Amino acid sequence: MKVLKKVLKILLFMSVMLVAEGKELRIMTYNIYGGRLANGIKLGESIKKYKPDFVSLQEVDRNTKRSNFRDVTFDIAVELGYNYYYFQKSRDFDSGEFGISFISKYPVEKIYAYELPSIGVEKRQVVIAELEKKEFGKKVMIINTHMDYKKEIKKEELESLSMLNGLFESDVKFLSGDLNLLPNTEYYQTLTKEWKDSYFEGKDKEMRSIEDPRIDYIFGDYSNNWKVKKSFFIKDDTQDWTKLSDHFPYMSVIDIK
Template structure:
């Protein structure tokens, strides 16, 4: 009996010693972890270290930076003839603005833009009003005086406009036609400064005027000292002489597949609206599309594209 009591006491003593040693080991480990700059804490019986959190945060931050870099290296553009020349003017400019905001481009080339004409007296300065609704910067370039005001082309830009310039495209003296304009802005994205242009060639049936305007436009482009993206209603089809002249200097954004009709929206049968660029080393096309959901705001569909800006 005495021996049994002694054995029980020895057993209890050994248990206490074992528990004490286990506890002491845990404290030493805890102290060791805390000594590493107090970088760890216990959560749900697991040690979470600040170094691990920092690595996780760094991974998330790197992913965010990569996404931001990809965004900064692309530019979304649109060209859109807004049918400002319709006889009764633009009835609902908010619907045109809605098309633009739905696509959410960085840059928009606008054609048929009125400024204080009688037919659009209820709007006044069309480019300015669209800029106000969409929250973008704008630049208007007059082609002709018309209907008590001005008529021409414009650019809308999310990017700060660093410079502007207007050019005129004339017609041949022996043929009736309309002088047209070129609206050029200087912008910067992804560390690259480039030009964005809106233009609109003569709409009359005589190709002679458009051929002249194409040649004059190419001469303008040859003098530019930066990469350029062009959006325009050229009033001519892909296999025309007008387009062949432009191809000598410009690359067409749809990789030369010009089979998507842009006009008229009621019964699409022609491709006359384009996005172009130069040089090939400056940009790469990620997407090119005729935006057919915009079927009631104009007689032209907008054309949209996403360009990757190639780093220098």
């Protein structure tokens, strides 16, 4: 009986710890430069060791001459061993398509796609993935986008993003992607009225500055349903990351509470 009581106490303690820590969600955003420097297999091999659960990709080729008529998102998903992925076209390109995409370890219940105000041939896209609620016990939505670098359209893009954010109800929402804006700009200040920057949450936040040059982000909503454990750009010495893309992957390890 004493042994049984000890076992029950241990199990109870473990369950309390699990509730307190929440379930981990590892989000990565990566502008892959159209796969100009590395194909999907190489890109997948490179990020696999970091075990991302959800990968937001920008500048993605699909069935282009440049990609040897490969679906780059599919190739990365296969390398990661994940079954859930989606591509959204921004423009026709090189006998194929060019756009943004995502890859998910977890089942995706719903996908929404929208076009931001755009200048030029490339129509800037927003893709929203709603993960199956059973995975986290909460409704989790992850937004992926690649905003324009042109200043004259930035305000309209941000207004559209804000409108989309208001349209969707969710327990937890994340905004990820290449936003083509620096953190010391008015555009960043506009974003942070609705979103918390994961870069300044969790481990090492005291060592970081608003002046750090970056345009790749993972933001979270202002709910209390998530907590960043750590966030980082991947540029270790396991390989020369500049030979894969002109961007580094950015990752946030998050507890969904």
